[in-house]
Amino acid sequence: MQESFNNREYSEEYSDRGIRRFGRVNWIGLYTLCRRETMRFMSVWQQTIFAPLMTAALFVIVFALALGKGRGDVMGLPYLVFLGPGILMMSVIQNAFANSSSSIISAKMQGNIVDTLMPPLSAGEILTGYLVGSLVRSIIVSLAIGTGMALVIGQGSRIRSGR
Numbered sequence: 001m002q003e004s005f006n007n008r009e010y011s012e013e014y015s016d017r018g019i020r021r022f023g024r025v026n027w028i029g030l031y032t033l034c035r036r037e038t039m040r041f042m043s044v045w046q047q048t049i050f051a052p053l054m055t056a057a058l059f060v061i062v063f064a065l066a067l068g069k070g071r072g073d074v075m076g077l078p079y080l081v082f083l084g085p086g087i088l089m090m091s092v093i094q095n096a097f098a099n100s101s102s103s104i105i106s107a108k109m110q111g112n113i114v115d116t117l118m119p120p121l122s123a124g125e126i127l128t129g130y131l132v133g134s135l136v137r138s139i140i141v142s143l144a145i146g147t148g149m150a151l152v153i154g155q156g157s158r159i160r161s162g163r
Helices: 002-013 028-041 045-068 079-110 123-153 156-161
Strands: none
Touching: 002 079, 028 045, 028 123, 045 079, 045 123, 079 123
């Protein structure tokens, strides 16, 4: 009987530790995780921003040399203009996936995943933080590749005007 009384006292004394004190969303923790993810990939921008730009450029060069000259129009567009959006989307999707997966795996391998799991963040907040980091990286990559392709291929105004 004494043992059950002690367990009850213990549970009453520490019952307030499980109460969430941040409301429905821990905005400060979510912002911090989003910022950490963004700063993580921006600290190695040569690998995360410049490398996809070079990969897309290599794809354009290879397809231009291998098929570009002899290939006719595709759906009324020059071959490289038709190919550009596909290369852009391939790079964006690949980088969005690479950002979140490499972040989680590198944190696990380096032993600092505890820094993500210990703060009072729900699973949804952690997921949102990683998704926002991936979204920011994919937007930056898409802007860089889109600008590069518009400069190199130079067909943006022709496509929009319908000529």
